[in-house]
Amino acid sequence: MNHKTSKALQGAALLSLLPAAAMAQQRYNIVYIMTDDHTAQMMSCYDKRYVSTPNLDRIAADGVKFTQSYVANSLSGPSRACMLTGKHSHKNGFTHNEHGIFDGSQQTMPKLMQQAGYQTAIVGKWHLVSLPTGFDYWNILPEQGDYYNPAFINMQNDTIREEGYVTNIVTDKAIDWMENKRDKNRPFILFIHQKACHRCWLPELKYLHEYEDKTFPIPETFYDDYAGRQAAQAQEMRIASNHDMDLTYDTKMYDANVQTRLTPNYLNMIGRLSSADRAKYDQFYDSLAIDFRSRHLQGKELAEFKFQRYMRDYAKVLKSLDDNIGRTLDYLKQAGLLENTLVVYTSDQGFYMGEHGWFDKRFMYQESFSTPLVMRLPEGLKARGDISEMVQNIDYAPTFLDIAGAQIPSDIQGESLLPLLRGEHPKNWRKSLYYHFYEYPAEHSVKRHYGVSTADGWKLIHFYRDIDAWELYNLNEDPHELNNLYGKKGTEKVTKRLMKELRRLQKQYDDPIAQ
Ligand code: SGN
Ligand code: CA
Numbered sequence: 001m002n003h004k005t006s007k008a009l010q011g012a013a014l015l016s017l018l019p020a021a022a023m024a025q026q027r028y029n030i031v032y033i034m035t036d037d038h039t040a041q042m043m044s045c046y047d048k049r050y051v052s053t054p055n056l057d058r059i060a061a062d063g064v065k066f067t068q069s070y071v072a073n074s075l076s077g078p079s080r081a082c083m084l085t086g087k088h089s090h091k092n093g094f095t096h097n098e099h100g101i102f103d104g105s106q107q108t109m110p111k112l113m114q115q116a117g118y119q120t121a122i123v124g125k126w127h128l129v130s131l132p133t134g135f136d137y138w139n140i141l142p143e144q145g146d147y148y149n150p151a152f153i154n155m156q157n158d159t160i161r162e163e164g165y166v167t168n169i170v171t172d173k174a175i176d177w178m179e180n181k182r183d184k185n186r187p188f189i190l191f192i193h194q195k196a197c198h199r200c201w202l203p204e205l206k207y208l209h210e211y212e213d214k215t216f217p218i219p220e221t222f223y224d225d226y227a228g229r230q231a232a233q234a235q236e237m238r239i240a241s242n243h244d245m246d247l248t249y250d251t252k253m254y255d256a257n258v259q260t261r262l263t264p265n266y267l268n269m270i271g272r273l274s275s276a277d278r279a280k281y282d283q284f285y286d287s288l289a290i291d292f293r294s295r296h297l298q299g300k301e302l303a304e305f306k307f308q309r310y311m312r313d314y315a316k317v318l319k320s321l322d323d324n325i326g327r328t329l330d331y332l333k334q335a336g337l338l339e340n341t342l343v344v345y346t347s348d349q350g351f352y353m354g355e356h357g358w359f360d361k362r363f364m365y366q367e368s369f370s371t372p373l374v375m376r377l378p379e380g381l382k383a384r385g386d387i388s389e390m391v392q393n394i395d396y397a398p399t400f401l402d403i404a405g406a407q408i409p410s411d412i413q414g415e416s417l418l419p420l421l422r423g424e425h426p427k428n429w430r431k432s433l434y435y436h437f438y439e440y441p442a443e444h445s446v447k448r449h450y451g452v453s454t455a456d457g458w459k460l461i462h463f464y465r466d467i468d469a470w471e472l473y474n475l476n477e478d479p480h481e482l483n484n485l486y487g488k489k490g491t492e493k494v495t496k497r498l499m500k501e502l503r504r505l506q507k508q509y510d511d512p513i514a515q
Contacts, residue, residue: 027118028378028403029341030189031174032396033328034083035321036076036125036198037361039351040372042318050216050353051315055326059345060374064383064421068390069373070433070453074349074361077102077127078438079371079393080193084108084134086397086412089436090511094128096439102128107409109397110134113189116406121177124170124193131157137181139173141166145195147202147317148272165204166195167317171324175331189400192328196321197351199359200249202269203316205277208284210319216311218304221480224356228484229471231463236445237352237360239310240303244444245359251309253289307354314353329376342403342421343376344396355480362446364435364461365481369453375421383423390433390455391417413509431455434505436513440465450513452502460486460498472498 040046045057045065072082073089081094081102086109089095094102110120111134121137125145131153132138139152142159150169151161162169174192182188203210226232236244242260247253249262273281288309297305325345332338350368352358361368373391377383394414401408402416419426436450447469451461457476463469472486472495485491506514 027187027405029187029337030118030344030400030403031192031328031332031341032189032344032400033192033194033325033346034080035194035196035345035347037349037351038197038318038321038347038372039353039367040370041353041355041367042197042314042351043372045374046372050311051211051318053318053322053325055322055329056345056372056374058329059325059343059376063343063375063377063381064385064387066373066375066391067386067388068455069346069371069392070369070390070435071349071371071393072435073437074363074368074435075437075439076125076198076348077129079348080126080128082393083396084110086394086414088394088413088434088509088511089438090513091411091413091509096442097127098439098442100129102130104128104130104133107411108134109400110189110191112397112401112406112409113404116401116404117186118404119182119186119188120191121182121188122191122193123173123177124191125195126193137177140193141170141195144198146269146272147195148270148277149274150195150272165320167204167320167324170194171327174328178331178335178337187404189404194321194324197314197317200252200266200269201310201313201317203313204320205280207316207319208280211312211315214312214315216308218307219354221355221482222303222307222357224482226356230467230469231447231449231471232356232363234445234447234467235358235363236443237358237362239306239354239357239359245306245310247306250359251306252285252313253292253309254285255289255293303357310359311353338376339379341376342378342381344373345375346373346393346396347371360444360446362437362439362444364437364449364451364453364459366475366479369435377421381421381423383421387420389420389425389429390431390453391415391420392433432501432505434502434509434511436511450502450506450511452498452505454498454501458494458498460495460502462502 042051043056044052045060071079077097078089078094081092085092094100113120120135122135123139126140139154142153147166149163150166151159153159238244246260246262248260249266349361350370351361352367355367395417398408398412398414398416402418432452432454440448447463447467448465449461449463453459459473461471470486471484473481
């Protein structure tokens with residue numbers, strides 16, 4: 001027996017003597033970071049036009065960036081429910097934020113991860129109304145949470161106000177759990193759910209002045225007239241509209257003599273600041289507001305002023321987020337965890353940064369149907385660079401179960417991404433995605449719709465309920481989705497193909513709308 005063989009045999013014998021817990025330790029940890037309303041246009045590894053996000057880009061640089069990453073239902077609670085269950089909204093039951101309560105007694109990925117020997121923890125935004133189930137540790141924001149001195153609900157169901165800026169505190173809690181609260185002999189999955197960058201984009205005070213010198217380019221479709229798109233005409237998410245984007249709440253042009261629709265909400269939010277911090281905050285925005293009121297902007301000038309304010313404040317909130325991504329990565333490195341941990345970064349959906357003249361999300365159009373998805377891969381997972389297969393947020397649950405070596409239950413509707421992370425490109429990978437949005441009537445007035453999007457660049461959408469409107473887009477020729485081809489001459493064949501695919505997906509996913 002040569003030296004090498006005897007060593008290998010010794011190794012194998014040693015391995016078989018290891019207790020189950022130590023064996024389990026060989027499995028990858030998972031740190032799943034999800035933000036709110038962070039869109040790929042505002043992440044420099046996806047789009048360099050607006051901001052630089054060096055720490056987020058680090059995740060992609062040491063791993064992969066998904067270029068065709070989508071959600072199943074572009075809204076917070078539903079998106080979280082899809083992620084936790086690996087199922088479309090009609091199956092997990094949480095179809096919309098308003099009036100929904102997540103049924104925490106159902107099968108969820110965190111519960112299955114626990115059964116597979118993983119410790120599970122979540123900190124930050126939860127937004128599913130019922131309290132978390134399937135987590136060994138949790139500390140969550142009530143509903144949307146607050147940016148300044150936010151309250152958290154602990155496992156005793158006490159709501160406790162904490163000092164500081166929400167993005168920093170959520171990260172502190174995540175690091176504290178990894179460092180002090182978990183059992184270091186077992187693998188873990190930690191969900192870090194940031195409130196950033198949700199409306200109304202309140203910056204960390206140290207970044208108040210950031211981006212003030214920057215003028216953001218106006219998107220090509222900012223002055224879209226929504227011709228041929230009935231549902232796009234009916235929405236209430238226009239930056240130019242003072243009803244949709246509130247001058248006080250959203251753009252922070254507060255005037256004590258002017259009461260807007262959302263002034264009370266705004267004053268509640270900034271009222272959480274200490275008086276010293278409030279003075280700093282007011283000093284900054286008051287001078288902008290006084291100048292703004294003196295200019296009496298109208299029409300295009302007003303719309304573009306609001307766009308700049310929106311972009312700047314969103315970018316400031318993002319800056320704190322990027323810092324905290326850096327802190328999380330640095331902690332993992334310093335704790336010796338980085339090489340054995342899959343780090344996933346995504347958002348609950350994409351967002352409009354002025355495209356079509358909008359903010360918010362909901363539509364199956366690209367900006368809000370897509371969501372950023374990058375992963376830092378542990379040693380052993382070989383994929384690098386861009387991955388262009390179509391993926392969806394129902395895929396995260398089966399992926400994590402696969403990584404844990406657990407069985408993926410047959411009722412899970414997503415696909416494991418593990419083959420893609422290994423660098424494989426399975427020939428039979430899905431060629432289309434299904435989407436269904438339900439929250440109507442509701443804020444922002446986006447009509448109910450479902451649709452199909454295909455890997456070869458076509459999209460068919462049906463808006464329904466108090467409307468019956470179909471839209472068809474060729475993304476290869478019309479990436480901004482301005483030209484609705486539905487019913488146009490020459491599109492009969494492709495419409496038929498997409499309609500068939502849509503019905504096939506509705507059947508496959510067992511969506512009752514199809515019956
Ligand atoms: C709040 C916001 C909306 C936003 C929804 C859903 N209004 O209701 O603008 O679309 O959340 O967002 S606000 O006046 O309360 O800010 S989600 O990301 O949580 O789904
Ligand atoms: Ca969101």
